[in-house]
Amino acid sequence: MISKGCGLLDPADASDAVLLEDIDEALMVLGESVRAAIYLYLERYHSLKKDEIPQRLENFSKAMRKIFGSGGPVIEKLILKRLCQKLNVNYESVKDKEFQAAVEETMKSAD
Amino acid sequence: MKAHLLWLVIRNQANDSKWSVFYINIGYTVDTEALMYRSNSRGQRSLREAISSGIPSLDKIIEGGFHVGDVILVAGQPGAGKSTLGVQFLYSSAKEGQAGVYATFVETASKLKRNMLRFNWDLAELERKKKINLLDLVQTIGERGVEVNLDAIMTAIKDIGAKRLVIDSLSGMMTYIQTKAEARSFVALMNRFLEEAKCTTLCTLEVPWARSDIGMGFEEFMADGLIVLESSLEQFKVRRRLYIPKMRGVNHALDCYDFYITPEGINVSPIPAARR
Numbered sequence: 001m002i003s004k005g006c007g008l009l010d011p012a013d014a015s016d017a018v019l020l021e022d023i024d025e026a027l028m029v030l031g032e033s034v035r036a037a038i039y040l041y042l043e044r045y046h047s048l049k050k051d052e053i054p055q056r057l058e059n060f061s062k063a064m065r066k067i068f069g070s071g072g073p074v075i076e077k078l079i080l081k082r083l084c085q086k087l088n089v090n091y092e093s094v095k096d097k098e099f100q101a102a103v104e105e106t107m108k109s110a111d
Numbered sequence: 112m113k114a115h116l117l118w119l120v121i122r123n124q125a126n127d128s129k130w131s132v133f134y135i136n137i138g139y140t141v142d143t144e145a146l147m148y149r150s151n152s153r154g155q156r157s158l159r160e161a162i163s164s165g166i167p168s169l170d171k172i173i174e175g176g177f178h179v180g181d182v183i184l185v186a187g188q189p190g191a192g193k194s195t196l197g198v199q200f201l202y203s204s205a206k207e208g209q210a211g212v213y214a215t216f217v218e219t220a221s222k223l224k225r226n227m228l229r230f231n232w233d234l235a236e237l238e239r240k241k242k243i244n245l246l247d248l249v250q251t252i253g254e255r256g257v258e259v260n261l262d263a264i265m266t267a268i269k270d271i272g273a274k275r276l277v278i279d280s281l282s283g284m285m286t287y288i289q290t291k292a293e294a295r296s297f298v299a300l301m302n303r304f305l306e307e308a309k310c311t312t313l314c315t316l317e318v319p320w321a322r323s324d325i326g327m328g329f330e331e332f333m334a335d336g337l338i339v340l341e342s343s344l345e346q347f348k349v350r351r352r353l354y355i356p357k358m359r360g361v362n363h364a365l366d367c368y369d370f371y372i373t374p375e376g377i378n379v380s381p382i383p384a385a386r387r
Contacts, residue, residue, distance in 0.1 A: 031293030036258035037300050044265060045307050067303055 015107050016054040018086055023053060026078040041067060057100040162311050165203035168379035172364035179311055182302055186316040186325045187340030192372055193315040194218060197277035199376045200313050202232045204275055205242040211275035212244045212267045216283030220247035230376050241271050257288060261301060268308050281314040282326060295329050335359045352384055
């Protein structure tokens with residue numbers, strides 16, 4: 001269990017929080033205004049709120065491809081790399097999988 | 112005239128330069144008046160959906176108007192006529208019922224309304240009719256993030272079902288973006304928003320006096336078209352000229368044209384400046 005404030009965080013919530021943090025950090029490479037605009041785009045045109053991303057990775061992946069075209073997977077790789085580093089999982093073992101599958105496997109390996 | 116058509120443009124196998132056109136009814140609504148056939152100098156034809164710039168004399172040198180959904184930059188020095196061109200683009204269609212949004216980061220909405228009355232363009236009236244939404248974002252450039260302004264623009268477009276947008280100016284909107292790389296990514300992303308909104312957009316770009324480079328040096332590469340408005344001092348008088356270095360998918364004129372700000376708005380001379 002990970003403590004959050006004075007309460008405790010469910011393991012699933014904790015891994016979601018880690019993933020969201022990684023997404024935040026990866027998108028930050030484009031700049032703060034762009035990151036904020038990406039979240040806005042996800043919400044406006046894909047009905048995808050930031051905190052729903054961990055549960056809707058396939059939609060997130062589709063939206064990334066819509067925004068960045070073939071650059072979408074590059075952003076996904078950035079996210080995955082950070083996630084693997086944080087959860088101490090070998091990136092090489094998941095890097096060739098689809099984003100959703102790779103994230104799920106990384107989370108599972110870290111349990 | 113509205114019709115339910117599917118257009119099929121098929122290359123003639125025997126003669127590569129000829130195209131055959133068929134259409135069948137599929138229940139999809141298109142505005143056939145806006146669909147235009149154009150021929151370039153080699154006689155090749157293309158089907159395109161054009162939207163008037165609001166200036167008939169400008170439409171003549173860009174094959175009838177802009178491509179629907181395109182993002183066009185209008186770059187110019189102070190006083191060159193960028194805002195007038197932007198308002199004319201919206202006003203002409205708003206009078207006909209097509210709604211538009213004008214997001215101003217430069218001149219307050221009240222001053223813009225006052226100044227446009229000299230052309231007899233009553234923006235307040237069209238605002239009341241919900242045909243024009245004037246977004247005054249002059250005060251919010253620094254206070255809020257650029258994405259908040261973008262959200263306000265997209266909401267305004269949705270609210271009145273706008274098909275035209277003017278951002279005056281893109282330079283003003285991006286004032287607080289720190290780096291060129293971030294600005295470039297932001298413009299690319301903004302283009303995605305505009306695609307989703309299916310809006311034809313004019314973005315003005317401020318060019319300071321005695322400078323020849325436009326914006327941050329990348330905007331013209333990312334836009335679909337670029338119209339440059341120039342003003343220079345000739346024999347103790349300001350002379351205004353316009354040229355179009357870029358208009359994707361349009362066989363546009365390459366000459367430089369004098370233009371005038373008349374009581375009816377902008378009017379482009381039909382004769383290229385060099386030949387006069």
